[in-house]
């Protein structure tokens with residue numbers, strides 16, 4: 001079977017090989033024939049080392065496919081089920097899982113370098129990014145890393161739900177709980193930012209201001225429910241004019257300390273800054289104790305939708321079915337697995353909102 005391998009951290013292209021096998025099929029695991037995977041910014045961050053993932057590995061963590069084999073001890077999945085991958089697989093036993101906060105379970109991250117694939121030439125073992133590795137014809141994952149979806153949900157739209165869309169919509173609905181009429185700013189108009197815009201719209205936000213340095217991305221945000229789109233330099237002035245002197249909610253979908261800081265400054269006193277972007281371990285955000293206390297602005301980090309992932313996915317599927325969110329429109333490019341490096345180039349240039357890689 002085929003898989004796209006990153007041999008060394010820091011390489012900027014993937015090696016699409018045909019001599020790879022998915023390994024690790026044992027009690028509790030499921031074999032999935034991948035159909036579509038979309039490229040998320042975190043894949044690039046793992047490739048360049050900003051996010052930890054021991055190489056060699058197969059990137060891709062936003063993916064959808066079909067169950068083709070179920071091992072002993074697995075309940076709830078059968079051959080033929082359509083599924084999305086969940087890159088933070090809840091163990092079901094820890095305190096977070098017991099308290100219905102499965103998105104905070106770190107059991108899967110402890111297995112970051114666990115074998116997922118074998119390259120026949122040289123017998124090299126590669127892991128799958130965050131326990132998945134969606135840029136492959138087949139993956140073997142723990143049953144906990146799968147979420148069943150309806151058979152009429154197209155694979156391409158389903159792939160988006162595996163990470164970015166669930167993250168963005170969950171941040172608005174679960175973490176911020178945006179109220180009708182609220183003023184919202186979203187910093188960053190990539191896939192997660194656009195999903196957040198859609199989540200804020202579903203919540204009934206009165207004003208949704210998208211902040212992005214790239215004009216074409218600002219324009220695109222208007223198609224998804226943003227009421228205005230501005231350049232970063234204009235954020236301060238726009239925020240100041242709002243009643244209360246700032247936004248009720250500012251979502252940071254970039255993953256940088258500087259934009260979290262800009263978001264904090266653009267939130268009204270008592271407002272909230274929702275931190276969604278996946279940033280680096282050594283990027284330090286600074287706040288004074290005086291301002292934290294006096295302004296009563298809330299810092300609300302939101303990981304993978306801010307609630308048990310399966311539940312957020314079910315919500316997203318319902319919203320899609322009701323026509324209240326646009327997933328198809330988020331797919332700006334499509335390539336086959338053999339051309340996965342094109343998808344990477346498109347994301348690096350900022351041209352693609354989401355490129356879907358198909359495994360046909």
Ligand SMILES: [Zn+2]
Nearest residue numbers: 091094097105
């Ligand atoms: Zn757990």
Ligand SMILES: [Zn+2]
Nearest residue numbers: 040042163164
């Ligand atoms: Zn992602």
